[in-house]
Structure formats: C-alpha cells, structure tokens
Amino acid sequence: MCHIYPQKAVFHIDVNNAYLSWSAVELLKNGAKTDLRKIPSIIGGDPKKRHGVVLAKSTPAKQYGIQTGETVSSAKKKCSMLRVVQPDRILYQHSSNKLIEVLSCFSSEITRFSIDECFMEYKNKEFDSILEAAHYIRQTIYHELGFTVNIGISTNRLLAKMASNFQKPDRVHTLFEWEMEQKMWPLPINELFMVGRASREKLKQKGFFTIGDIARSSPVLLERILKKHGVTLNNYANGKETAHFLSHDTVKGISHSTTLPFDTNDFEYIRKVLMELSEKIARRLKQKELYFGLVSIEVKTEDFKKRSIQKRLQIPTNDTALIYQTALELFEQLNIKKNIRHLGIRIGNLEHPYQQVCFCNEI
Numbered sequence: 001m002c003h004i005y006p007q008k009a010v011f012h013i014d015v016n017n018a019y020l021s022w023s024a025v026e027l028l029k030n031g032a033k034t035d036l037r038k039i040p041s042i043i044g045g046d047p048k049k050r051h052g053v054v055l056a057k058s059t060p061a062k063q064y065g066i067q068t069g070e071t072v073s074s075a076k077k078k079c080s081m082l083r084v085v086q087p088d089r090i091l092y093q094h095s096s097n098k099l100i101e102v103l104s105c106f107s108s109e110i111t112r113f114s115i116d117e118c119f120m121e122y123k124n125k126e127f128d129s130i131l132e133a134a135h136y137i138r139q140t141i142y143h144e145l146g147f148t149v150n151i152g153i154s155t156n157r158l159l160a161k162m163a164s165n166f167q168k169p170d171r172v173h174t175l176f177e178w179e180m181e182q183k184m185w186p187l188p189i190n191e192l193f194m195v196g197r198a199s200r201e202k203l204k205q206k207g208f209f210t211i212g213d214i215a216r217s218s219p220v221l222l223e224r225i226l227k228k229h230g231v232t233l234n235n236y237a238n239g240k241e242t243a244h245f246l247s248h249d250t251v252k253g254i255s256h257s258t259t260l261p262f263d264t265n266d267f268e269y270i271r272k273v274l275m276e277l278s279e280k281i282a283r284r285l286k287q288k289e290l291y292f293g294l295v296s297i298e299v300k301t302e303d304f305k306k307r308s309i310q311k312r313l314q315i316p317t318n319d320t321a322l323i324y325q326t327a328l329e330l331f332e333q334l335n336i337k338k339n340i341r342h343l344g345i346r347i348g349n350l351e352h353p354y355q356q357v358c359f360c361n362e363i
C-alpha cells in the first residue's frame with residue numbers, strides 16, 4: 001500500500017547532546033578556538049566534590065570509554081587530556097528559550113517537555129511535504145543557533161517522541177502507524193517510552209525482549225506483570241497515546257515529616273531523624289523512578305515558630321544520598337538555637353528520567 005504523509009503532524013524536537021552542545025556553542029561565541037564537540041570533553045560537576053559526575057560527553061570522549069554517570073576523576077584517568085566544563089544551568093535555560101523562539105516562527109502550538117525537548121503541532125502550507133518542512137526547520141535551528149536537533153514526526157506525541165530517538169544526530173525521522181511494525185517493533189523494550197529499569201527487568205524475566213513483544217501481547221497478561229503500567233505500555237507499543245501520556249509531571253513533590261517525641265536540640269538525635277525522613281523519601285522516589293531538583297526542610301521549634309529553607313540542585317538527580325546530605329546542610333544553615341519540635345523534608349522539581357538530558361548517552 002502506498003502511504004502519503006499528512007499535511008498536519010506532531011513534531012518532537014530534541015536537542016542532540018544538549019548540555020555539551022550548548023556549552024560548546026557558548027564557548028565558540030566567546031572566542032574559543034576549539035569546539036568541545038570535536039575534542040574529548042565532558043560536562044561534569046566539580047571533581048573536588050564527591051558528587052562530581054559526568055553529565056554529558058563528546059563523541060571523542062566516548063571513544064575513551066567514558067560513560068555518563070561515572071565520576072569526573074575516573075573519566076580523567078581514562079583520558080589525561082580530557083577537557084572538563086562545568087554545567088551552567090542559566091545558559092542551558094537561555095539556550096532552551098532560544099530554541100522555542102526559533103520554533104515559534106513555524107507554529108504557535110509548542111509544548112515544552114523538558115529543557116531540551118518540545119512538541120510542536122505543525123500544519124504544512126509552504127513546503128512540498130512535512131518531511132521537507134522538518135528538514136528546513138532542522139537546518140534553520142543549526143544556522144541560527146549553532147546546535148543540531150533530531151525531529152520526530154507522527155500523528156501523536158508519543159510516536160513523534162519515539163521517532164526523534166532513532167538514529168542521531170541531526171536527523172529527521174517519521175513514525176506513522178503504518179511504519180510501527182518495521183521501525184519500532186524490532187527495538188529492545190527499554191527503548192519504549194516509560195520503560196524504566198524495574199519494568200525492563202520484570203518484562204525480560206517473562207520473555208519480553210522487543211517492543212513488538214509488548215505490542216502483540218495481551219493487556220491482561222501485561223497487567224498481571226506490571227499492574228496498570230503494563231496496560232499503558234501495551235498501548236504505547238501499539239502507538240496509542242493514552243490520557244496519561246505526559247501526565248507524570250503531576251507528582252510535584254515528595255515529603256515526610258515527624259513530630260519529635262520530645263523537644264530537643266541534640267544534634268545527633270536530629271541528624272538521625274533527618275536520615276530516617278530522607279530514607280522514607282528515597283524509597284518513594286525509587287518506586288516512582290523519578291529525579292529531583294530541589295530539597296527543602298521545615299523546622300518547627302518549641303515555641304511553634306516555623307522556619308523553612310530550600311536548595312535547588314545544579315542538575316536534577318536520582319542520587320538519594322543527596323537528600324540527606326542537603327537536608328543536613330540546610331539544617332546547619334538555619335542555625336537554630338531553640339529546641340526542635342517538628343522536622344520535615346521535601347523534595348521537589350521532580351522529573352521523569354525521560355525528561356533528563358544529562359543521561360542521554362547518544363549525541
């Protein structure tokens with residue numbers, strides 16, 4: 001059967017290796033002679049701090065076996081001339097806004113999905129086909145902003161997102177329903193949107209290896225393995241965008257608090273309470289397979305006065321050790337002299353790992 005591309009479609013625009021590209025473009029703009037993307041380089045936290053990890057890496061760095069998530073010091077051991085650049089959240093937000101600005105010339109219906117990804121409803125009027133339009137948009141972004149993107153095209157957001165994840169960088173891919181069997185079903189299950197590590201392991205144990213296996217299985221069987229999430233995955237594997245799609249950002253925060261059995265200012269005791277609260281939060285965070293970008297604490301003193309303080313993390317993480325560490329740091333900053341009556345910790349700015357650019361290994 002011969003299929004013709006529609007004139008109206010959903011585009012998913014995804015910046016290739018966003019943090020590294022954006023830092024590279026900025027350095028070039030400021031007169032740098034070398035392009036980070038062309039030398040062994042990484043975007044990584046401060047190596048002096050314990051949590052200095054590789055957030056993004058260039059293709060040449062990848063050739064040294066450097067991996068996202070490993071410590072900066074371990075990456076440096078693999079390549080002595082490795083260039084380490086610290087992440088710059090303000091620059092990334094600015095670059096993200098620039099992308100939206102350029103896209104606004106092509107459509108008024110744009111939804112941001114994460115700092116480096118967005119959806120765009122596109123109606124073709126000027127080009128021979130939507131494919132041609134997408135290539136034009138991809139090139140315009142590169143010429144105006146200096147970084148490359150992948151564009152996925154389909155009839156719904158789910159399939160458009162799946163499509164932009166095909167071969168990278170600087171590509172346009174379509175994934176219409178009639179192309180699913182050939183383009184999407186042979187892929188391993190972890191490539192399906194919303195298949196996290198936990199779901200992947202459970203599915204593998206039951207003999208599911210490709211997205212096609214999930215698509216062809218019955219929703220009832222999948223429900224038995226993964227509860228409601230199994231049914232959702234069956235829909236996704238068949239290209240159906242359910243009402244839940246993109247709704248995972250409805251979890252805004254996770255918090256736990258406790259009233260102490262007696263008012264106290266014993267630091268060792270308070271430390272233990274903070275640790276217990278952090279562990280409870282960590283457990284819930286892991287269940288939800290989310291990342292957090294904010295930690296706050298609330299303290300009520302013996303006179304019932306409330307004080308709270310928060311810290312925004314440089315980059316969202318799923319490193320649960322940081323919950324306790326940050327909570328403790330915040331508590332010390334408050335420098336409370338009175339006895340404590342009630343303690344609470346909250347983590348916020350929750351994101352799904354699929355919204356995370358820092359763990360995208362591909363360029």
Ligand SMILES: [Mg+2]
Nearest residue numbers: 014015017116
């Ligand atoms: Mg990206």
